[in-house]
Amino acid sequence: MNRSIRTLYLALAAGFAVLVLMLGYWQVIAAGDLDERADNPYHLAKQRLVDRGRIISADKVILAESIAYREKGTKYYRRYYPQGSLAAQVVGYATPAQGATGLEQHYNRYLAGSYGTGAILDRLRQETKDGADIRLTLDTRVQKTAEALLAGRRGAVVAIQPATGEVLALASSPGFDLNQVASDFASIRTQEGAPLLNRGTGGLYPPGSTFKVVTATAALDSGTWSPGSTFDDKGVYVVDGKSIYNSGKTKYGLHNLTDALTFSINTTFAQIGDQLGGVKLGRVMNRFGFARPTEIDLPRGEVAVSGRYRAGKILPNDQRDEDSARIAIGQENLQVTPLQMAMVAGAVANGGRMMRPYLVRRAITRDGVVVKQQHPEEIDSVASAYVASEVGRMMQNVVSEGTGTRSGLAGLSGAGKTGTAETGDPNRNQAWFIGYAPAGNPEVAVAVVIEDTSGTGGTEAAPIAGEVMRTVLSIDPVQGEPRG
Template sequence: MNGTLKRAAVACLLMFGLLMANVTYLGVVKADGLRHDNRNVRSFYERYAVDRGWITADNGKVTLAKTVDTGDPTYRFERRYPQGKAFAHVVGYFAPESATGIEGAESKYLDGSHPDLVVRRAIDLITNKPAKGASVDLALNVAAQQVAYKDLANTNKRGAVVALDPRSGAILTMVSVPSYDPNPLALANKAKVNEAYSKLDKDPKKPLLDRAIDLTYAPGSTFKTITSAAFLGDNSSRSAETMVDAPDSKTFKDSTTPLVNYHGESCGGRATLLAAFTISCNTPFGIIGVGLGYDKLKEQAAKFGIGTKLAIPLSVVGSSIGPDEGETALAQTSIGQRNNQMTPMQMAMVAAGIANKGTVMKPYLVNKVMGPDGSEVTAAEPEEFSEATSPEVAAELTKMMMNVVRSGTGTAAQLPGITVAGKTGTAETAPGQASHAWFISFAPADNPRVAVAVFIESGSAGNDASGGTVAAPIARDVMQAVLKK
């Protein structure tokens, strides 16, 4: 019987071999898939087992997102957002299955899984402490952000404000309205969060969208800064005093529809670039754009960042001047209409680039990352994005923009004792709908420390200077808040 017993033993060995092979297969090959299966609630628990780092602004003085220990062993740490709506889009929210804004973009630092924090994490693991993440300090100016949110919310319109430090690219303000309260979206309860989320998602005003970076809009006359930059940069003999054609109406060769000024106003047939810019004539810039050609305009636009997708670290959708569709289209593109589509972030970069003597700095939100022990893990290093114009061209553009605020369409942006440079914009959308109101500006004009873009969706008061009446005062308040510091 020993022969068959031995074969039975081999069969037993085979059974254990199969079991071990299968367990190994599960624990090694399939483990990752099983661990991250969305039906496996453990990954959900794990999110709440980490003492996430805080999100702060003003060098750590103001808390935007904090972690509270609930004492519940399963869902121990919960996220709270004390500043609520004004910072919702930037900070984002830490939901059971996702995270947005900085919460999502800097998640590896916040939950401590970033390679820079690996030593710290290993110590926590050995000492059996809950993993603690690094805190992220944002470059935002809290006072400016709050003023921007308050002003914008008071318009009862949809819109966005972006303010940059033109010297570094630091994002000082980034607001989108309507906003939402992120706190109900950060509960450790999928059902409640889904309910709150779907309510916001179904809202026709789309509060979840960050209008500063998620959507693009026709920039209207603010785009004339770029057309002017291309015109001045194309020939070094040109200046703000160069005379340009300014007819009341201009018809290009591929269409019978003429390009006109707002409400058929007249700019006198011929005018200096400065004058045309100050009162925002359309025909001169249409003629300039057509004269330069599509490629030169596009090249100038690209130097300001148009067409590049940025990560600040939140991703910014790409802006575009649209395709080359002939002279009439190009003329309209040159005054910021037709398929010309910009994010408010992009227009802030245009203002900042002119302010910074033609050099565009790469915008960034994160000032620094502090380890759980308070040591600095990483800090922002301002980075040059591009050389958009020469310093001379930037100086001419600054002169023109100063004139707009001093005596043109943007007088509402004036600040006592500080020279402000700016440009209004009113972008026609669909017929019968109110136009978009824009205002881009920077101050002080001689040594700029803040550049702002204000955008209000369908915010026109009805006239061509509406950017000046609705958007400019908001820009003024934001600049004032930043400069007061």
């Protein structure tokens, strides 16, 4: 009988060998796929075990941090936002239930500590790394000013540093309290005015006359016109049998290109656009980054593409058979984001060189090791330094004697351009202002948009832009971290 006993033993032992192989399949081979399945509760539960890094502004204010708590013997972390609603759409939230948005999503790898090549080794060793802090370019003093000025209205303010692309403020109104996301997300989501939308990067508005900065650049770039080129305004410009009038049907008579920008003369810019044609104007738009996703360190879904839309789809800029006269004055289904227009102003301010905008300067571990460092990066040269300085000079005229005097930037040798996109309802204008200051050595470029106002860009948006820029210029660069 002993032979049968041995055979039985070997058979059962062989059975266990099969179990070992099968278990190895689940624990080693299939483990990665199983871990990544959306319905795997471990994935969500693990998020709460991570001591996520902090989000800290340029002026060293903590915008997000993790707070440890203990429950049934396990140490968990929950996210806390000490500044509440400040820069809510930019900071974003990160909860197991609602997912993550904004910087919390875009920099999750760093915040959750899964950056670097060591991540796979850490997984093998079952170690968790504490998250790294991210240090922003955003300054809460500028951000607070912008949000205070927007309070009670719908709109956005974007302030960037022209020479580097650093974003100093990115405000969107209405906002929401980030700490409320975990407890009462439903009431935020259903609130009027879509507070979750980051209007600065994701809001699309007709640019109105602010687009004339792009047209003016194209005009000078073509060599056909100079700031002194003269035009004779008859109060109307007819293209394809349809008339284009000036705001308030004003007739300006004999004037030059600088006057045309200063007083935002539609007929002159329509004429320039008409004569340039779709291809030439479109090429300059290409260089300014229209019809292309804006490269900023935020989730793709939160950044809209600026350009011409038809049936919800973006069109290429440089098409031959299009109404370049109306594009030139910011019509023809042009839809742009405040960020894009701030970049337009920034490029003019920076001698024609457009810098990539960014919100995070560096990611740094608790031990002070810098694991990511962002350096200023040029995206494109939109025009020659000469053309840019000439456009800038014309924009200075706008704030000193034109539509943008209410910005109060004349004293700071600022430059700008107003815009008022009319919707047909006189109480629902979209008021714009883009500009920079000071002209000699620009430190800040700004775009402001105010929705649904009875005022104009000059009365509504320009004062806000001026105040934001004055705040930036009042900050002693030595006090904060040196920019760039």
